[in-house]
Amino acid sequence: MLSLGAVIPQKRKDGSIGFMAQTAIRRDGHVQRETKTFDHKQAAFSGLEIREHELEKLGAIEQAKGADPILAETKGVHIDDLANWIDERRAAAMKELKKMTE
Structure with a gap:
């Protein structure tokens, strides 16, 4: 299983900066990608780390797909x-x- 994550700053319509956390986990040839936007950079990194740990559990990717x-x-x-x-x-x-x- 390979876990790839990135935090990308994005300018919003109102001019403020949001941070998009992108998670991509590769397991058995399948890729699960998710994104979530945060107001603060540190929150984005924390949310990314937490979500990657949740998806590492067996069966979590199948549950996330629904x-x-x-x-x-x-x-x-x-x-x-x-x-x-x-x-x-x-x-x-x-x-x-x-x-x-x-």
Whole structure:
């Protein structure tokens, strides 16, 4: 297992500097990459070190990957959310029209 990590400073929209910690762990020909942004450089180095130690444990990489949802499942969830939102908007609009006609 090979662990590679880097902390990269990045300028934000508001002009401040953020530090992106990139973790890459290679095991059995597979690579697990993760990034997380911190406000302070020292926090980025600490977070990088902690995460690398967590991923070194057996089975941790498989847990970090988790189950990959099927596209059809995720589309259904978003369509249901959109339908609920449209129904709420439609109900609110109908309620306003009813008030205006009374």
